Amino acid sequence: MAGLNDMNKQEKIKAIEEMIQIVLLRIPKEIEAMHFYIKAAEKSTTDEAKNLFIALAQQEKGHEAELRRILNDLKQQLMELKNG
């Protein structure tokens, strides 16, 4: 599979736009999963289950934060490519 460095400008723009779409569509799913685990933690009847769900919710929050960071980087790259 060709890396970004092997592509011409138009191919790079297309590849980054596709990546933006992939990352963008995932973010609400992570938020949804986080809310699901928070609700599950609230409904948990044992401390063990509660802690597990809280840990899972934190992981989803981490995924969301990481995806937003990647999304911002990709948007920046795209802007530089289009303006450059």
Next chain:
Amino acid sequence: MKREDVKEFNGENGKPAYIIFKGKVYDVTESRLWKNGKHMGRHKAGGDMTDFISMAPHDEKVLDKVKYVCDIEEDIPKEDPKEKWRNLYRRYHPHPIFIHFPMGVLYFGVFMLFLFLIFKISEFERTAYYALLFGGTSVFPAVITGLMSWYINYDRTLTEIFKNKIIYSSFLILLVINAVVARVLSGNQEEGNLWFYIYAISYLLAIPVMTFVAYNGGRITWPD
């Protein structure tokens, strides 16, 4: 130190590198893992690392090895203004509700139109027209809630899927309006009436266009 002030300590050009974690500021300038204010080529000094810890291969005890600077002042977490709307949207999910009206009713209407074209029974055509009026009107709340979702959940980022949805929804609205206007101008004369043909063709064309919009919606729910 305020959250905004920490951003200045980004470790670039010889500046100290500070990070925020759970409302506290830490100095990571001396850490070999934070060279020039960058950690693992991903995280930048000056930012809040709290949400990233669950993704890290280490726990928060690593912060015992770096210098604590101070607590963040007046650190009232800034609420994302969209969060309230996001919660409402999550609870009531209006777009998936509203899209089913045009989907169901316009398909039904075209089926009635087909029956009319085959059997020439005017009741079928009238039913198709009423379905067009209701189904066509219901395109508007579907589009409006779709735009809401795009704004709330996707920050109006224009990707291929959203471009498709916006362009083809607009086309769908034009087809529906065209069909209604042509039907009105046809004056209930079906045979050999140009307006009636325009009505029927617009109505039939609305189906693949609407299906393509729905297909792109499906790509959001079930990404490739």
